[in-house]
Amino acid sequence: MAHKIAVIPGDGIGPEIVREARRVLDSADGKYGFELEYTQLLMGGASIDVHGVPLTDEAIAQAKASEAVLMGSIGGDAKTSPWYKLEPQLRPEAGLLKIRKELNLFANLRPAYLYDELRAACPLRDEVIGDGFDMMIMRELTGGLYFGARETVVENGVRKAVDTLVYNEEEIRRIAVKGFDIARKRRRKVCSVDKANVLDSSRLWRAVVEEVSRDYPDVELSHMLVDNCAMQLVKDPAQFDVILTENMFGDILSDEASMVTGSIGMLSSASLNETKFGLYEPSHGSAPDIAGKDIANPIATILSAAMMLRYSLDLDEAADAIEAAVSQVLREGYRTVDIMSEGCTRVGTAEMGTLIAARV
Numbered sequence: 001m002a003h004k005i006a007v008i009p010g011d012g013i014g015p016e017i018v019r020e021a022r023r024v025l026d027s028a029d030g031k032y033g034f035e036l037e038y039t040q041l042l043m044g045g046a047s048i049d050v051h052g053v054p055l056t057d058e059a060i061a062q063a064k065a066s067e068a069v070l071m072g073s074i075g076g077d078a079k080t081s082p083w084y085k086l087e088p089q090l091r092p093e094a095g096l097l098k099i100r101k102e103l104n105l106f107a108n109l110r111p112a113y114l115y116d117e118l119r120a121a122c123p124l125r126d127e128v129i130g131d132g133f134d135m136m137i138m139r140e141l142t143g144g145l146y147f148g149a150r151e152t153v154v155e156n157g158v159r160k161a162v163d164t165l166v167y168n169e170e171e172i173r174r175i176a177v178k179g180f181d182i183a184r185k186r187r188r189k190v191c192s193v194d195k196a197n198v199l200d201s202s203r204l205w206r207a208v209v210e211e212v213s214r215d216y217p218d219v220e221l222s223h224m225l226v227d228n229c230a231m232q233l234v235k236d237p238a239q240f241d242v243i244l245t246e247n248m249f250g251d252i253l254s255d256e257a258s259m260v261t262g263s264i265g266m267l268s269s270a271s272l273n274e275t276k277f278g279l280y281e282p283s284h285g286s287a288p289d290i291a292g293k294d295i296a297n298p299i300a301t302i303l304s305a306a307m308m309l310r311y312s313l314d315l316d317e318a319a320d321a322i323e324a325a326v327s328q329v330l331r332e333g334y335r336t337v338d339i340m341s342e343g344c345t346r347v348g349t350a351e352m353g354t355l356i357a358a359r360v
């Protein structure tokens with residue numbers, strides 16, 4: 001039976017990069033004996049232009065009726081686009097926040113993988129890079145400091161601001177379960193990152209992660225304080241497999257980890273809920289400055305599509321094949337402009353997609 005996939009091309013370079021991801025998925029589905037049935041949805045500026053809102057209830061219902069959502073990116077140039085003259089709740093980004101909330105996407109996955117061919121883009125020294133690194137940052141996305149009560153008051157003429165970091169054990173347990181499940185698809189190591197020497201919320205985090213780990217005797221669990229983790233990411237990134245952490249620590253660490261991989265055009269991501277459902281999208285935005293020029297790098301979206309096969313559809317073999325095809329194309333020296341280096345062959349968005357699809 002065909003897997004139901006909702007596709008959101010979005011704005012800017014979104015339609016170009018999603019088109020290439022679909023080309024690659026289509027080349028995999030014949031070979032690996034699965035079938036995908038796509039429903040195209042509007043979100044962001046594209047939806048505002050047609051419906052006057054960044055995401056309709058009907059689009060949400062269609063996303064919910066799917067097994068996964070594959071997305072490009074949404075948004076325009078905030079200085080020039082008429083979308084940004086609208087009220088905040090009607091702007092493109094409101095669609096993204098709404099879909100994350102409606103689909104209860106509490107687990108954010110950001111892989112940081114260094115392609116040997118792109119070592120030159122890595123800001124770390126060669127001896128630190130060693131044989132490269134391949135880690136997955138799993139960040140809790142709907143709790144913690146960004147969602148706790150906050151206020152700014154004036155007390156005795158002095159301004160005071162309060163933010164609250166709250167987690168209950170259920171929120172921690174469900175993300176920990178996801179983290180251990182993901183580790184089982186990788187090298188079976190989880191490093192849980194917290195600030196348990198100071199924060200109560202971190203002590204609860206650590207205790208619950210320990211409890212969950214008892215159901216995963218085949219997965220090695222370690223704990224690390226967040227300040228140490230920030231250092232270790234640039235000192236010895238190869239030590240990490242899955243990094244499991246709360247919302248704010250994950251926000252910071254995932255950006256740090258992605259920087260050490262080099263180009264923004266290579267970074268995939270996924271947001272998952274309690275079921276196998278996920279929303280898969282590149283980590284970058286809609287890059288309106290290069291939209292329609294056939295120069296955007298489609299690889300982050302293609303790798304997001306591979307994640308979709310692995311984590312929502314359990315089609316690991318096809319996901320491996322897509323990732324291997326990306327490596328092969330890089331090994332053969334093909335580059336979009338953002339990752340171009342001397343001696344390589346420059347290709348556009350469509351050609352990069354075609355080359356990868358042919359090697360799946």
Ligand code: NAD
Pocket residue numbers: 072073074075076077078093096264265281283284285286287288289290295296297298300338
């Ligand atoms: P951006 O990531 O779109 O672009 C930053 C820079 O990176 C630009 O110079 C762009 O040309 C380049 N770039 C990005 N993706 C690339 C790719 N695949 N290949 C080659 N170069 C690439 O960030 P921005 O300019 O700050 O934001 C543009 C719009 O995207 C805004 O409206 C923003 O709100 C939106 N945005 C959306 C998402 C999302 O949909 N999840 C995420 C971030 C930003």
